[in-house]
Amino acid sequence: MKLKFLCLLALPLMLNTANAQTKKGFVINGQLANLQDGANVYLFSHNIETNKTDTISKAVASKGAFKLTGSVAAPELHYLVIQNLRGGFPFFVENNNLTLKGNVDSLGKIAVTGSKSQDDLASVNSKLSALGNEMNALYPAFQEAKKANDTAKMDEINKKADAIQVQQQNVVKDFAATHPASYASPYVVMVNIRGLDPAVYQPIYDKFSANVKQSTFGKQLNKSLVVLAKTAIGKPAPEFTGKTPDGKDLALKDVVSKGKITMIDFWASWCGPCRAENPNVVKLYQQYHEKGFNVIGVSLDRDADKWEKAIADDNLTWNHVSDLKFWSSEFAALYGVQAVPATFLLDAKGIIIGKNLRGEKLAEKLAELLGPAQ
Structure with a gap:
């Protein structure tokens, strides 16, 4: 089936910039159901260049609540980690009053308020998630058609899958093109688009704000576009x-x-x-x-x-x-x-x-x- 599953690079979750946002810092008030008293709560960053993880802030939970404080130079994608729990929750942190509400049993569903960049990310992820559900729903029918050797049905499902993939790509492209000042834009492109077409995304990148271009994911996107321009069809393959x-x-x-x-x-x-x-x-x-x-x-x-x-x-x-x-x-x-x-x-x-x-x-x-x- 043309539903192409891939092994994707897990991008480090940090925007490491030198652009001033505001000096007041951030305050993150969290309230998570089933969070044990005394559990350590961390806010981590990961430097994409040094591959090092740093603790930005730490708190001790009490009655399901915690408070993290600090400052960022610009909106940054950090990682909320709970002691003794696997995984964590990535979200954009900016110098503002933020709230996190949810359940430690489903960190991926934590609701964040107070972060414009996170709002942007949530809006595009909602659309992509809906399309992803449509794609996943096709798989059982394809397996049945394959088992029955019904090639006509398989072709029909493949065409639907192709159409959904085009919609997903358009959601990302349209978001990045209409949100040139959002720190979420380069991140969304890097995470969701495989085989970036420089002819499509270079003009979008060129219209990003100066601050967004200087963000870690802005720099990574530009770096990828430069490399991909050198490995476009018609170019000599880089020697190794x-x-x-x-x-x-x-x-x-x-x-x-x-x-x-x-x-x-x-x-x-x-x-x-x-x-x-x-x-x-x-x-x-x-x-x-x-x-x-x-x-x-x-x-x-x-x-x-x-x-x-x-x-x-x-x-x-x-x-x-x-x-x-x-x-x-x-x-x-x-x-x-x-x-x-x-x-x-x-x-x-x-x-x-x-x-x-x-x-x-x-x-x-x-x-x-x-x-x-x-």
Whole structure:
């Protein structure tokens, strides 16, 4: 089904700016049902550049209530964490009186008042959530159609899924375009749009306010747009050299030189959608390798044993490299990859001719380029 599940980069939850907002600071009054007396309540930030987490404020709960105080240079996305509870609640903090109300058993449903940036985020998330529910509702019907081998019904559901995906993208695009001064805008784009199209989002970014451009997510969005402009269709694929499972160096140019079409496949052993797509790539590799189709897998693993086991288990007989740096992979950064699987199709000269082709679309493209499958 075209409902493409992805393994997404978990973006650090901090906006780290030097733009002055106000000097009065913030006061956060929280009231959470089932919050134990004496539990420590923390407000954390995460610096995206140093990858360090800092405690911005701390309080001790009493009768379900707590009070956090401090100041931020500009609206920032921080993380509420409760002692002995897994996970937490990200929300935009700004220098104002904020209130948090909810239940510790469902931190994701905490209601926030007093933060304009959080209001903006909540408004767009509400629309995306509704569309997400529509998408999820299609899955059972698709599974039934697949079980019955009802291809007409499957195509019908796929068309509905495609339409919902377009709506989701339009919600994000329209929000960012109509909220150029909102600190939530670059964050919403970064979190929800895979494979940013610079032609679409560069003009939107250009109209952001100066302060928003200087926010951490504003900077990250700009950085991604610059990288993606360099990896657009028609551009030469950025060169890299990585270590193979047996510790040897392998350069992209060496793989490209041995075939007519090369696919760079960003994946990971821990990525369910990647593993689900692997049988399709195996099949196409077997059909088209003799015609000049090569693959170089670039893994975002961090455990060499798990990486090598997945290669063997999935029968991935093509070239593989990894720096074993997980989401800090230098190769992923070079190509602006923030979700896997991600693919780049190159011609014999190393020019990018396709991106993120999977399933039937990849098969159709290979047939177009190399002729009928063997």
